Amino acid sequence: MDIQTSVVAHDPGSLVIGVDVGGTKIAAGVVDALGQVYGRVQFSTDTSRPEATLRTVAHAVRSAIQAAGVSPAHIRGVGLGIPGKVDVENGVSVFAVNLGWRDVPIKRQLEADLAVPCRVENDVNAAALGEYLYGVGRGTANLVYLILGTGIAARVMISGQLYRGTNGLAGEIGHAIFVADGPPCRCGAQGCLEALAAGPALARSARDAVASGSPSSLQEVLNRGSELTAEHVCQAASQGDGLAMRIITEAGEHIAHAIYLLSLSFDPQVVVLGGGLAQVEILMDAVQARVARKAEQSPIFRDIYHAQLVRLTGLKQDAGILGAAALVASPETI
């Protein structure tokens, strides 16, 4: 049985399309009820004008349908995960810095173009829904999704529903100040978790340490005239570089502390870690070890903690598509 046959066997309207709209690429795929992705396609994002980006989105949707070998009649809806602030009810991108968007009526324009219901959400919210519907958080009523990448943020499912908070800021632990007078954060504060443990923070720590004379294999990167990135730091740590390992261990401690605080707040069944840094084994090992350590030190947290409390996303490169697909696959969760 090839993939096309498998998809066509679905009932009309049983499939959805998830579109992950980023500042550099737009990825789309057809998703079935079990979270299988068919007909993945990917295009560069044309950010010259919102209309151009939306044309690429519509093209990605049509291409995914074609690539999956299904009929448009099978498609129940299109979900879009986009960065920034979204007016979910009206499907408007209120603002998206990466895309240069402000008040773009995505839903209206795409529905007119594609003649199928569309839903739009912030991409991190969508990712949390994807974990809940298709990922390691499947079937857990209370889930915290912690995204660790160029930024850090948590999203929360409570009793099977996305909880946004009063101002859409629930779970913004990335901007909790963990170190008074710590390094500056892009939010304007100092010492936020994000400024201590997100990707750019790892790179900055390494640059500062090397510049102040700490011996490290990362010196070579700078000698080459390359920009030192979080990837360099993670790779050096994996290869046993002392400075890089210290940076990763410290970041792991801060992330573990966030997981601990989120757990005491939300008492979730599972904390799912996603984003680029969730793929860095040495960092994730440090996080898991420090969280387990906190359970030893803190009896109340021990009652919340279990060996499967903190789990890495299993969705990987499909996380964006599946999160977007979840928006239309299970609208009652939003």
Next chain:
Amino acid sequence: MDIQTSVVAHDPGSLVIGVDVGGTKIAAGVVDALGQVYGRVQFSTDTSRPEATLRTVAHAVRSAIQAAGVSPAHIRGVGLGIPGKVDVENGVSVFAVNLGWRDVPIKRQLEADLAVPCRVENDVNAAALGEYLYGVGRGTANLVYLILGTGIAARVMISGQLYRGTNGLAGEIGHAIFVADGPPCRCGAQGCLEALAAGPALARSARDAVASGSPSSLQEVLNRGSELTAEHVCQAASQGDGLAMRIITEAGEHIAHAIYLLSLSFDPQVVVLGGGLAQVEILMDAVQARVARKAEQSPIFRDIYHAQLVRLTGLKQDAGILGAAALVASPETI
């Protein structure tokens, strides 16, 4: 119009009774739909045997009905707030250290005795419901209730429902470790918020400081041979004692930090402060000032913060009765 007339004017079944069952006293009152309390009564708690305590509870209920001058036919139900762990569905006190209870079937025994529906909840959960239904949190979908007394704990209302968490431990910020290797907490950990800022912590800080020679008017209390309590510290601080003021300011900073973390987690409309320490003006002033300061330092928190974010309970001595009453007045919130 006297009080009795006002109560009797209510429809049959429009009134409920709230019973606040504590280790030293049992308070009950008749509560109308607006949260007015009539026929307050109070008895000492007989903790010799659970049956004896429950007899006092039943007596308190009958006494409150009589004191309010209403007919039992007006009473829709009886809510009970009790300390410790409660099996809400079955109305069983799983354990309550203060009462010496373990697996006491309160609901079954009281319903047999009083012939009216009874609901039992943990007293702090009940207090949060009371704030939501009758207090300064009235009409706010997302509310955090932070109780500051001999212990510290938060309870959370989300979309108008009490959110307990997976293990009934949501909001246990009182046992978040704020100071590594800090003072011991009754939970077994060190440096928990509760060990830094709850009533006994204030007393302990003062005792330690005075013992190590810090000059303070509190020395007199010890000279008298009295036990130094949180009340002494709060009073001394209000009278300008330097040591007591430092202790109160530090506690205020820790409590403000908890409010900040809870706000970044839950993004609530309001954080209601209750418990004995919420009556200490100098401490509450310190908390408000530190929370406002954090809003200046942290732009994301600034988007959550507003002048009415942190509010003191207005229920005061009726908080226990109203919280218990809320259990039967608005069962959909539980």
